[in-house]
Amino acid sequence: MPLVNGGKIADDSFVKLAVDTPLPEGGDILVPAERFVGEADALLKRAGKVGVIWPNNRDIAELVPYLGKIAVVALVFPTFRDGRAYSQARLLRERYNYRGELRATGQILRDQFVFMLRAGFDSFDVKKQADAEAFMQTAKRYSVFYQPTGDGRITALHRRMQLRHSEGVGT
Amino acid sequence: MYAYDEIDRTLVNERVSEFRDQVKRRLSGELTEDEFKILRLQNGVYLQLHAYMFRVAIPYGTLASNQLRALAHVARKYDRGYGHFTTRQNIQFNWIKLAELPDALADLAEVGIHAMQTSGNNMRNVTSDQWAGVAPGEIEDPRIWSELIRQHTTLHPEFSFLPRKFKIAITAADHDRAAIKIHDIGLKLIKNEKGETGFEVLVGGGLGRTPFIGKTIKHFCHGRDILSYIEAILRVYNQYGRRDNIYKARIKILVHELGIEKFSREVEEEWGYIRNSSLQIDDEVIEDIRSRFAYPSYEKLPHMPDELRQAAADPDFEAWRKNSVAPHKVQGYSIVTISLKPIGAPPGDATAEQMDALADLADRYSFGEIRVGHEQNLALPHVAKRDLPALWKALDKLGLATPNVNLITDIIACPGLDYCSLANARSIPIAQELTRRFANHELANLIGRLHINISGCINACGHHHVGHIGILGVEKNGEEVYQITIGGRADESAALGNLIGPGVKFDEVADVVEDIVEAYLALRERPEELFMDTVKRLGVEPFKERVYATR
Numbered sequence: 001m002p003l004v005n006g007g008k009i010a011d012d013s014f015v016k017l018a019v020d021t022p023l024p025e026g027g028d029i030l031v032p033a034e035r036f037v038g039e040a041d042a043l044l045k046r047a048g049k050v051g052v053i054w055p056n057n058r059d060i061a062e063l064v065p066y067l068g069k070i071a072v073v074a075l076v077f078p079t080f081r082d083g084r085a086y087s088q089a090r091l092l093r094e095r096y097n098y099r100g101e102l103r104a105t106g107q108i109l110r111d112q113f114v115f116m117l118r119a120g121f122d123s124f125d126v127k128k129q130a131d132a133e134a135f136m137q138t139a140k141r142y143s144v145f146y147q148p149t150g151d152g153r154i155t156a157l158h159r160r161m162q163l164r165h166s167e168g169v170g171t
Numbered sequence: 172m173y174a175y176d177e178i179d180r181t182l183v184n185e186r187v188s189e190f191r192d193q194v195k196r197r198l199s200g201e202l203t204e205d206e207f208k209i210l211r212l213q214n215g216v217y218l219q220l221h222a223y224m225f226r227v228a229i230p231y232g233t234l235a236s237n238q239l240r241a242l243a244h245v246a247r248k249y250d251r252g253y254g255h256f257t258t259r260q261n262i263q264f265n266w267i268k269l270a271e272l273p274d275a276l277a278d279l280a281e282v283g284i285h286a287m288q289t290s291g292n293n294m295r296n297v298t299s300d301q302w303a304g305v306a307p308g309e310i311e312d313p314r315i316w317s318e319l320i321r322q323h324t325t326l327h328p329e330f331s332f333l334p335r336k337f338k339i340a341i342t343a344a345d346h347d348r349a350a351i352k353i354h355d356i357g358l359k360l361i362k363n364e365k366g367e368t369g370f371e372v373l374v375g376g377g378l379g380r381t382p383f384i385g386k387t388i389k390h391f392c393h394g395r396d397i398l399s400y401i402e403a404i405l406r407v408y409n410q411y412g413r414r415d416n417i418y419k420a421r422i423k424i425l426v427h428e429l430g431i432e433k434f435s436r437e438v439e440e441e442w443g444y445i446r447n448s449s450l451q452i453d454d455e456v457i458e459d460i461r462s463r464f465a466y467p468s469y470e471k472l473p474h475m476p477d478e479l480r481q482a483a484a485d486p487d488f489e490a491w492r493k494n495s496v497a498p499h500k501v502q503g504y505s506i507v508t509i510s511l512k513p514i515g516a517p518p519g520d521a522t523a524e525q526m527d528a529l530a531d532l533a534d535r536y537s538f539g540e541i542r543v544g545h546e547q548n549l550a551l552p553h554v555a556k557r558d559l560p561a562l563w564k565a566l567d568k569l570g571l572a573t574p575n576v577n578l579i580t581d582i583i584a585c586p587g588l589d590y591c592s593l594a595n596a597r598s599i600p601i602a603q604e605l606t607r608r609f610a611n612h613e614l615a616n617l618i619g620r621l622h623i624n625i626s627g628c629i630n631a632c633g634h635h636h637v638g639h640i641g642i643l644g645v646e647k648n649g650e651e652v653y654q655i656t657i658g659g660r661a662d663e664s665a666a667l668g669n670l671i672g673p674g675v676k677f678d679e680v681a682d683v684v685e686d687i688v689e690a691y692l693a694l695r696e697r698p699e700e701l702f703m704d705t706v707k708r709l710g711v712e713p714f715k716e717r718v719y720a721t722r
Contacts, residue, residue: 081209086328086409
């Protein structure tokens with residue numbers, strides 16, 4: 001599955017560890033939530049970056065003490081119909097001010113890219129090569145947004161207010 | 172009428188191109204049917220028994236004449252010459268071709284119509300009172316707020332993949348024509364003691380397999396906080412709503428399982444974090460939306476014009492006027508309901524010719540505006556009383572002057588087994604037979620207000636639980652069987668109906684309804700006692716006896 005990071009197809013330096021895989025000496029690792037919470041101190045002490053795969057039915061607030069120390073939070077879309085991770089993503093970005101990589105994993109199709117970018121994701125484990133290649137084009141599909149989110153895009157309501165005020169100046 | 176600006180238009184056009192790309196990928200096989208299903212549902216496209224069905228949004232039931240003409244055009248060019256108005260103020264086309272859908276959407280986009288979120292597990296088209304802005308005694312026009320919420324819920328980045336569909340309805344009148352108590356969120360516009368506008372917020376109403384009447388979660392939510400409060404409800408639901416069982420996935424089940432107190436505490440906690448965010452709405456934003464609603468320049472007209480006085484001699488006109496014409500907030504004007512329930516026809520259907528002609532009549536007599544109500548009828552909201560006789564003649568020629576609004580033949584029915592792949596039983600033929608049985612206007616009038624609702628399966632699209640008489644078709648041993656309830660209602664005193672006894676066969680349904688009606692006529696204390704009130708006073712028992720005594 002191609003990884004899209006920073007808007008383009010990129011290499012993934014992270015190795016996914018299962019609950020019982022022996023810990024490698026070095027290198028970047030992505031660890032399931034359960035193992036991460038159990039071994040956090042040991043994991044964070046070793047060389048190499050640590051990321052966590054957080055399931056969509058576990059309270060994201062549990063991660064808050066570690067947010068400054070981890071490099072990746074990977075949230076899960078078991079199917080693209082299941083939208084729980086959108087809420088987790090917004091909470092991480094907007095309430096807990098997480099600034100590291102926020103990765104969407106699972107059934108990721110191009111038709112979710114805009115929603116995901118708006119919710120704060122910046123990297124994507126894309127299911128199909130063609131979708132990964134179409135990332136930049138798809139991300140620009142929309143130029144109008146009605147809701148304020150943490151991504152900072154200006155909303156329709158605010159754009160209208162700006163237009164109103166600039167018109168006001170002219171008259 | 173709300174007029175789209177460049178911003179709204181751009182978004183709708185962007186959505187059309189996105190959908191065009193999705194259809195192209197489906198037709199080329201790049202998308203599987205399973206993947207495409209979710210995407211098409213987000214845009215109102217279902218796969219029915221015989222063809223794709225296309226549901227187009229009519230936000231809060233308000234249409235301009237050029238929009239109605241565009242719907243007629245779609246019916247004519249891409250479908251079989253008619254459309255079907257639904258209980259959520261939408262219109263459905265039943266015979267559309269997938270490859271042509273993007274073009275149909277593009278044609279509609281030209282007049283500011285879209286099909287976003289008319290199906291799928293997202294926030295659906297916001298509905299409201301079809302008399303919004305013209306009903307006497309209204310707090311204020313609920314469409315301003317409906318439009319604000321429509322925008323906020325459109326392509327929402329967090330709530331487009333919810334556990335299940337999510338419906339919001341708004342009313343601003345004491346008499347609830349929007350059925351807010353059977354919605355996931357129901358909003359009643361009110362003023363607090365300081366005279367500020369806000370909402371009583373209800374949550375967890377809904378019909379389907381497990382019907383619930385909505386519960387009040389907040390007695391007064393200030394208008395400026397309504398988006399953050401809705402967002403808090405949705406965030407709790409998105410995270411904790413059940414996803415393991417489609418029949419337990421609506422918010423009503425979460426509210427029921429947690430209890431309203433616990434659910435409300437969760438929402439309040441979430442709201443505490445976000446209420447002072449950019450979701451707060453300032454007055455200027457509301458004013459901006461309000462400024463894009465055009466209101467007619469009403470003339471100063473007499474309460475009783477000569478034209479009306481003269482026409483009163485015609486009993487047919489009088490029958491229609493008494494039935495279909497309601498008071499308007501401005502003197503000299505009326506609200507005219509247009510029955511889409513002619514005797515013997517499927518409820519809610521309109522042909523392309525009728526839609527075009529109605530658009531012309533709206534231009535001539537109603538400042539170019541048409542409304543759609545959840546009862547599957549239309550309305551012209553601003554008709555000068557002096558024009559009523561001429562309008563009636565024109566409507567009568569079009570087959571649109573059946574004087575049966577709110578009477579027993581004004582039936583709400585889902586498409587049922589004739590179209591729908593979910594249905595277990597036919598609905599439309601039952602409705603057609605019932606309209607024939609009660610075709611006599613004198614009889615229907617004698618019976619008075621009586622709503623019959625018919626659903627062809629447990630999903631309850633015909634709202635049978637809240638029909639004064641509710642009819643639910645189910646399948647039993649390969650046969651259609653109908654369960655009959657009485658005493659339901661969808662208004663401000665919303666209640667679920669009670670079963671009168673064992674189910675009956677297709678051929679017996681109309682007889683049973685006749686028995687119930689005869690029992691009512693015999694039991695009512697006086698002619699003014701409505702069916703609902705007699706059922707309330709006496710309960711189910713006497714009706715049950717009458718129906719099952721000979722069966």
